[in-house]
Amino acid sequence: MVLMKDRIFYFDELRALAILFVLLAHVIQYFPININYMTSPTLLSYLTISRMGVPLFFMLSGALLLNKEYSLGSFFKKRFTRVLIPAAFWYIILLISVASANGFNFDLAYLWGQGAEFPWFVCAIIGVYLVMPVFNSFIKEYGMKGVEYFILIWVILLILTNSCLVENYYIGLIFANVGIYIGYAVLGYYLANNDFNIYSLPMVVFCLIIFIATIGYNMYNAFYFAVPVYIESISIIIQCSALFLIFRYLSKFAVFNPKNSLSKVHNFVEKSIIGRIVYILSISSYAIYLMHIIVVNFLLQYYPIETFNLIPVVFLLLAIITLAIVFVLSKIPGLNKIVGIH
Template identity: 25%
Template structure:
C-alpha cells in the first residue's frame, strides 16, 4: 500500500531546504540589517530546520528491515547517491574556480580536487554535507536493520522495543544533555557514548515512529510544532543578540527544539496527510528531489551574486520568495532535462 504521506512530507522537506537556504544568509546579519528584516529571514530559516532530520527519519522508516543481500543493498544505495554526488562536487569545484570567491577556489590539480571532495564543502558546496552524512548512515544500515528487525515479521517486534527506546534515550542524552551541560556548566562529561550520537538517532527514530505512530490529535501536533518553532526562533534570537553574531547552538539539527519540530511534523503528516494530493505533481517532485537538492545551491548562488536576487532585493519577503521560487523552478528544469539524457541521466541527478 502506497504511503502518500511519505511523498508529501519529502516534497515539503525539499521545498523547505531551498527556502531555508534562501533566507539563511540574511539571518547571519545580526544587528547589521533592520531588526524587522532580520526577523523575517530568521523565522523562515528556523522553519526549515526540520527538513534534514525529516529526510533521515523517512530513510530510516523506509530502509530499516528491508532485507536485501549486503552487496545488493550497497550497490543500489551507493550508486544512486554517490555517483551524482561526486559529479556535482566536481561541478561546484569547477564553477567556483571560474566564478567563486577567492576562498572557494581550488588549485587545478587532481590531488587538490580529491582532497576537497574528501574534506567536504569544496567549491562552496557546503550543502553537500548532507550526502556525506547519508552515505555514512547507509553504510551502517545493514547492521542496524538486522539488530532492530531481527528475523521476525512484525513491523517492530516487542522484543526490540525496549532496546530501541534505550538507543533513542541515550541518543538524546549524548546529543542534548551532554552538550547543554558542557555549555551551561563549563565541563565535559567523559563517559563515552559517541556511538549514540549523530544523525543515526533520527534514522532509528523514523523507523520507530513510522511503525508505531502516535495517539496525539492532529491539532495537538500542529500546536506542538508551532511551539517548538517559536521556541527555537526565540532562544536563537536571545543568544545571538547577546553575542552580537548568529549562534547556531539552538538551531542545530541535533538540538532539542529542532528535534521537537522534526518529530511533530513527521507524526503530523503520518496522521493527517496520507492523502493522494495532486498525485502526478507530487510524484514528479518526489522523484526529482535528490537532484534538486544537489543543484539548488548553485542556482541560489548565481541569482544572489550575479543578479542580486536575495533577501536584500526590494524587501526581504519579496527577495526571499523570488529567490526561492526561481531557484526551485530552474533546479527542477535542470534535473528534468538531464534525466532525459539516455543511459547517463540518472547517473547525474539520481
C-alpha cells in the same frame, strides 16, 4: 523510476518539504555578505523552520531502510551507487561552473574558498549507510523495545550535549560524525511503524498544536534573544517528530474516512497537479540538493539578496528553476541514476 501508485504519499510529502526546507536554509546562508545570519534575529527566525530539512531526510531513510531483509553486498552496492554517482556528477559540474566564473582557475584550494566544497551531506549519508546494517540487525532482534531503548539513550546524550551543566566535549564526540543522523533514522523508523493507539484525527490535532507551539518557541528565542537552533536541538527533534506524525495520521485518516471533508481535500491534493509536483520534488530531492548551489550562485549574480523581503523571491525562483531542470533531465532516458532522480 518507481511509479506514483507504488509509493507512500506521505513519505513523498515529507521529502518534498525537506528539500524545500534545505533550499530555504541555503538562501538564508547567502543573505547579504555583510550580515552574519547566525546573529540576525530575522534570519534565525527563518532557520527555525528550515532546520528541519536534513533531519527529515534521515528520518525517511530510517523509515524505508530499517527492519528489512537484505545482504550486506546488495545493500552497499545499491545505496552507494545511488549516492556517489550523482554526487560526483554534480560536483564536477559545480567545480567547472565556479572555475569558469573565475577565469578557469581549477586550483582546488581556491575553488573550495569560493564555496565549491564537496557536499557534507553526502559524507553524512555514507556514514549512516555504513552503520545502518548494524542497526537493522539490532531492530530485527529486539523490535520496538530495542528501538525505544536506543531513542531514550540518544535523547539523553543529546540533552547532555546541549547542557551547560556537564563537560560535554567527550559526549559531543559521539555525535561528531554519524551519531545524530543514525539517531534520526531510527526515530523515523519508530514514528512510521509504531502503533500509538490514538485515533488519527486527535493525533493530527495534538501534533499540530505541538508543532506550532515549538515553532513559536524557537522563533521567539531566535527573534528576541538571537538563540540559534541546530539539528541536535531537542526542539528540532520535537518539530520534526510532530510534522512526521501529522502527515502519517492525516494520510491514515483519509484512508479510513474517505467521505470526510478533510479527507476529500487530502485525496484531491494527492491526485491533482499538486500531488504530481510533490512526487517530482520527492524523487528529485537528491538531485536538487546536489545541484541547487550551482543555481544559487547563478541567481545571486542577478538577484543579490539585500533586503529581507527578497528571501522569499529568491527561494521561489530557486525552487522553480531546480524543479524545472530536474523535470527536463528526468525525460532523458538513462540519465536518472546519474543525476540522482530515483
